[in-house]
Amino acid sequence: MCLNSFLQIYTTQDTLYRTEQQQHSTPIPATRSSELMGIRFSISSSQPSKPSLGELPESCVAVIMEYMDPPQICKLASLNRAFRAASSADFVWESKLPPNYHLIIRKIFDVSFPSHLEKRGIYSRLCSLNTFDGGTKKVWLDRSMGKLCLSISAKGLSITYIDDRRYWNHIPTEESTFSSVAYLQQIWWFEVDGEVEFPFPAGTYSLFFRIHLGKASKRFGRRVCNTEHVHGWDIKPVRFQLWTSDGQYVASQCFLKGPGKWRYYHAGDFVVEDGNVSTKVKFSMTQIDCTHTKGGLCLDSVFVYPSEFRKVKEFLN
Amino acid sequence: MAQEASSSTSSKTISLKTGDGEIFEIEASAAKQMKTVQRLIDDLGDDITIPLHNVFSKELPKIIEYYKKDITGEITKDFEAEFVKDLNDDEVKVLFLAANYLDANKLFEFLSQNIADRLESKSVEYVRKYFGVENDFTPEEESKLREERAWSFRGIKEDE
Numbered sequence: 001m002c003l004n005s006f007l008q009i010y011t012t013q014d015t016l017y018r019t020e021q022q023q024h025s026t027p028i029p030a031t032r033s034s035e036l037m038g039i040r041f042s043i044s045s046s047q048p049s050k051p052s053l054g055e056l057p058e059s060c061v062a063v064i065m066e067y068m069d070p071p072q073i074c075k076l077a078s079l080n081r082a083f084r085a086a087s088s089a090d091f092v093w094e095s096k097l098p099p100n101y102h103l104i105i106r107k108i109f110d111v112s113f114p115s116h117l118e119k120r121g122i123y124s125r126l127c128s129l130n131t132f133d134g135g136t137k138k139v140w141l142d143r144s145m146g147k148l149c150l151s152i153s154a155k156g157l158s159i160t161y162i163d164d165r166r167y168w169n170h171i172p173t174e175e176s177t178f179s180s181v182a183y184l185q186q187i188w189w190f191e192v193d194g195e196v197e198f199p200f201p202a203g204t205y206s207l208f209f210r211i212h213l214g215k216a217s218k219r220f221g222r223r224v225c226n227t228e229h230v231h232g233w234d235i236k237p238v239r240f241q242l243w244t245s246d247g248q249y250v251a252s253q254c255f256l257k258g259p260g261k262w263r264y265y266h267a268g269d270f271v272v273e274d275g276n277v278s279t280k281v282k283f284s285m286t287q288i289d290c291t292h293t294k295g296g297l298c299l300d301s302v303f304v305y306p307s308e309f310r311k312v313k314e315f316l317n
Numbered sequence: 318m319a320q321e322a323s324s325s326t327s328s329k330t331i332s333l334k335t336g337d338g339e340i341f342e343i344e345a346s347a348a349k350q351m352k353t354v355q356r357l358i359d360d361l362g363d364d365i366t367i368p369l370h371n372v373f374s375k376e377l378p379k380i381i382e383y384y385k386k387d388i389t390g391e392i393t394k395d396f397e398a399e400f401v402k403d404l405n406d407d408e409v410k411v412l413f414l415a416a417n418y419l420d421a422n423k424l425f426e427f428l429s430q431n432i433a434d435r436l437e438s439k440s441v442e443y444v445r446k447y448f449g450v451e452n453d454f455t456p457e458e459e460s461k462l463r464e465e466r467a468w469s470f471r472g473i474k475e476d477e
Contacts, residue, residue, distance in 0.1 A: 084454075
């Protein structure tokens with residue numbers, strides 16, 4: 001009885017190795033073969049001269065891939081068939097998706113989201129800029145880290161006096177993920193409010209206003225920036241406030257500066273404890289000191305990024 | 318006749334014999350962490366020297382060292398960093414293959430992470446050499462792959 005199971009163990013393990021070896025043309029190490037009870041198995045009598053992982057089963061490759069970042073996994077899928085197969089293993093991609101991805105899908109896609117997509121396909125879909133809320137918001141997973149990011153267009157914000165064309169205008173642009181930005185000519189009362197309700201995965205997030213002092217345009221294919229209307233921002237700082245539905249509150253202020261370049265102004269951070277419920281965030285940016293006017297500003301959108309991006313992404317610093 | 322594994326495993330040691338004929342001792346509780354070894358013990362009894370044909374005297378002591386620390390709950394990030402610090406890529410590979418053969422899950426996962434770290438931001442060619450794999454795609458499969466990759470991350474947000 002014990003001899004049978006002894007053989008079973010050896011044939012199972014060595015068959016695993018032998019099967020993989022047969023699929024590749026790499027030489028099998030020197031072996032002393034025995035035949036016993038009609039079952040053929042190999043016993044290595046000396047150490048292989050060079051260890052080769054080429055004989056690894058797909059499942060082992062997939063475990064290594066679980067610890068890699070998505071771009072690397074996709075690169076390695078082009079190595080050979082075994083790697084291609086390993087790279088599409090559901091458990092590899094399940095570990096990259098945010099834990100509450102079902103909720104995210106339900107929020108941003110209607111019934112048209114294919115239900116039988118493998119996990120890699122879901123990941124890929126979530127990585128593109130997915131528009132929702134009537135085109136005013138976009139949400140996506142950062143491709144290399146699988147973390148959720150969100151942006152709200154100027155048209156999705158409440159800008160005081162936005163309909164008064166003496167003050168604000170929507171102008172088309174190529175420099176935004178949306179098709180237009182809001183341009184402020186001049187105003188006394190500068191106030192931009194907004195809110196978003198979304199199933200953010202648990203974590204800490206930072207909210208930014210993407211702003212450009214000066215009006216950019218293209219002249220003969222080159223980018224030109226008109227700053228003649230930029231004024232008032234150096235007199236008093238702007239004020240940022242942020243509230244969440246669970247009682248978090250942050251306020252800060254800073255001066256807007258550095259015309260001619262899109263800048264991300266950090267409004268504050270908020271913490272999401274539970275990704276299984278939607279978090280509602282309200283935010284505002286104001287400069288309502290009516291002793292001076294201010295203007296010449298382009299407001300693109302509000303971004304919500306995982307707070308750890310501030311260390312990793314240069315454009316957020 | 319196979320004996321039942323001894324119930325008092327605390328001080329019992331198991332003898333393991335490598336593919337190149339050397340014998341090493343390991344605590345029974347550490348041996349338990351390597352499922353292949355445990356299966357052999359269950360079948361052959363714990364008084365017999367367990368043969369490990371695909372593991373050799375170069376790597377087995379390192380594996381035993383890892384599990385010695387594991388059973389006393391002393392595996393820390395520092396220990397793990399020390400453990401792989403002086404290993405070159407080939408040595409890690411050998412350990413990884415051995416951990417797979419021995420079904421030693423904790424070591425296997427740890428080494429997977431380490432290999433992934435070593436390959437981080439390395440080129441496809443480097444990884445190909447590291448794993449020793451040949452490209453076995455047919456030209457049709459290759460072009461289908463290229464198509465897939467072009468589609469797989471369309472419309473993503475680029476950093477500024």
